[in-house]
Amino acid sequence: MNERLECVTCGKRYPVDKVRYTCDCGGLLNFERDTPQVGRELFDKRRATARVPVDQSGVWRFREALMDVDLSAIVTHPEGSTRLYERGGIWFKHEGENPTGSFKDRGMTVAVTQAVRLGATAVACASTGNTSASLAAYAAQAGLRAVVFVPSGKISAGKLAQTLAYGALCLQIRGDFDTAMRLVREVCDRSGIYLLNSINPFRIEGQKTIVWELLQDLDWNPPDWIVLPAGNLGNTSAFGKALREASAAGWIDRLPRIAAIQAAGANPFFRSFSEDFATRHRVTAETVASAIRIGNPVSYDKAVAAIRLTNGLVAQVTDEELMRAKREIDRMGIGCEPASATTLAGVRKLRSDGVMKPGERIACVLTGNLLKDPDAVMKTIDREQIVEVDATIAAVERAITPPLL
Numbered sequence: 001m002n003e004r005l006e007c008v009t010c011g012k013r014y015p016v017d018k019v020r021y022t023c024d025c026g027g028l029l030n031f032e033r034d035t036p037q038v039g040r041e042l043f044d045k046r047r048a049t050a051r052v053p054v055d056q057s058g059v060w061r062f063r064e065a066l067m068d069v070d071l072s073a074i075v076t077h078p079e080g081s082t083r084l085y086e087r088g089g090i091w092f093k094h095e096g097e098n099p100t101g102s103f104k105d106r107g108m109t110v111a112v113t114q115a116v117r118l119g120a121t122a123v124a125c126a127s128t129g130n131t132s133a134s135l136a137a138y139a140a141q142a143g144l145r146a147v148v149f150v151p152s153g154k155i156s157a158g159k160l161a162q163t164l165a166y167g168a169l170c171l172q173i174r175g176d177f178d179t180a181m182r183l184v185r186e187v188c189d190r191s192g193i194y195l196l197n198s199i200n201p202f203r204i205e206g207q208k209t210i211v212w213e214l215l216q217d218l219d220w221n222p223p224d225w226i227v228l229p230a231g232n233l234g235n236t237s238a239f240g241k242a243l244r245e246a247s248a249a250g251w252i253d254r255l256p257r258i259a260a261i262q263a264a265g266a267n268p269f270f271r272s273f274s275e276d277f278a279t280r281h282r283v284t285a286e287t288v289a290s291a292i293r294i295g296n297p298v299s300y301d302k303a304v305a306a307i308r309l310t311n312g313l314v315a316q317v318t319d320e321e322l323m324r325a326k327r328e329i330d331r332m333g334i335g336c337e338p339a340s341a342t343t344l345a346g347v348r349k350l351r352s353d354g355v356m357k358p359g360e361r362i363a364c365v366l367t368g369n370l371l372k373d374p375d376a377v378m379k380t381i382d383r384e385q386i387v388e389v390d391a392t393i394a395a396v397e398r399a400i401t402p403p404l405l
C-alpha cells in the first residue's frame with residue numbers, strides 16, 4: 001500500500017478510500033505515503049509561474065507530496081500563498097490571509113476534496129469558529145450540506161457571521177468546545193456525516209503546507225524556531241509531520257525547533273510538557289483567545305511526537321501578555337486575532353528566559369485575521385483614538401490632538 005492511514009499508536013494500516021478517523025485500538029491515524037521522489041524546484045517553478053487555481057494554491061502546489069488525486073476533483077478556492085512579513089528581525093507568516101481568514105482553509109481544501117471522493121453528502125465539525133467558517137465555505141463550493149457544532153455564546157461575532165453567511169446549519173451547543181467535540185464525533189459515527197475536525201487525517205495533510213510554504217518563502221533555509229499557537233493540537237501535529245517529510249525528501253538539511261504556545265487558562269499541553277509528557281492533562285479552559293479555548297486537545301499524541309522530533313517545547317502566556325502582543329502585531333500594520341498573538345508573546349518570554357538566543361532566526365505563524373474578533377480589538381485601542389464630534393470645521397479641528405499644524 002503506497003497511500004494508507006496508519007495508527008500512530010500500534011502501526012496498524014487502513015485503506016484511504018474508506019471512512020475512518022481512529023484505529024481499532026483507539027489511536028489517532030496519520031495519512032502516510034512513500035516519500036515522494038520530487039524536488040523542491042518543481043514547487044518553486046509552479047509558484048513563480050502559476051496560472052491555474054491548483055498551481056496558485058499554496059496547498060496543491062505541493063500535490064505530489066500530498067495525495068494522489070485527479071486535478072479535476074480538487075475543491076480549491078485557491079488558498080494558501082500567504083505572505084511572510086519581517087518586522088524587527090522576526091518573521092510572521094500570515095495565515096489570516098487565507099480565503100476565510102484562517103489557516104483552517106489549508107486543511108479544509110484537502111479534507112473536503114476527500115469528502116467528495118468518498119461520496120459524502122454532508123460534513124460536520126465542532127469549532128471555536130474558524131473551522132466552522134472554513135468548512136461552511138468549502139462545503140458551499142462543493143455542494144455539500146454543512147452542520148457545525150459551536151459552544152453557545154462562545155464564538156466571536158465575525159466567525160459566527162461567516163459560518164451563517166456561507167449557509168451552514170449552526171448548532172449552538174449548551175456546553176464548551178470539548179463537549180461539542182465529543183458530541184459531533186458520536187453524531188458522525190451514527191449518521192454517516194463526514195467529520196472534518198483535525199482528527200480527520202486529511203486536515204493535517206493540508207495544514208502541513210503552512211510549513212512547506214514557509215520554508216519555500218525562506219529559500220529552503222530553515223529558521224531556528226517555528227512558533228505557533230496550540231489549542232486542539234492539529235496544527236502542532238501537522239508542523240511536525242511536515243518537517244519530518246521535508247527532511248526525508250531532502251528539501252531541508254536540518255530541523256527547526258517547534259515552539260507551541262498555549263494560553264495559561266487553557267494549558268493542558270503545557271502541563272504535560274512540563275512533566276516530560278508523563279501524563280496527559282485535561283483542564284476546563286478559559287482565555288480571551290477563543291480559538292484556543294480548548295481543555296482536552298484531540299491530537300495530543302501526534303503533537304507530542306512533533307515536539308520530540310524537533311527538540312521543541314511548549315510554553316504558556318497569560319491573557320494580558322497575549323493581548324499586549326496582539327496590540328503590537330496590530331500596530332505593525334499586520335494585525336491578527338488574539339490566539340495568533342500567543343506567538344509573539346511566547347517569543348518575548350522565551351527570549352527573556354534565555355531559551356531563544358540572540359541571532360536565532362524565528363518565524364511566528366499568525367493563524368487568524370484581525371477582523372475575526374472585533375470585540376477583542378476594542379479592548380486594545382486607546383481611548384483617545386475614538387472621538388465623537390459635531391459636524392463643524394471648528395469641532396473637527398479641536399478634536400485632532402495633538403494639532404497637526
Ligand SMILES: *Cc1c(COP(=O)(O)O)cnc(C)c1O
Binds near residue numbers: 131229233235339
Ligand atoms: C484553530 C486555530 C488555532 C489552534 O490550532 P490547533 O490546531 O487547534 O492547535 C489557533 N489559532 C487560530 C486562529 C485558529 O483558528
Ligand SMILES: [Zn+2]
Binds near residue numbers: 008025
Ligand atoms: Zn492502533
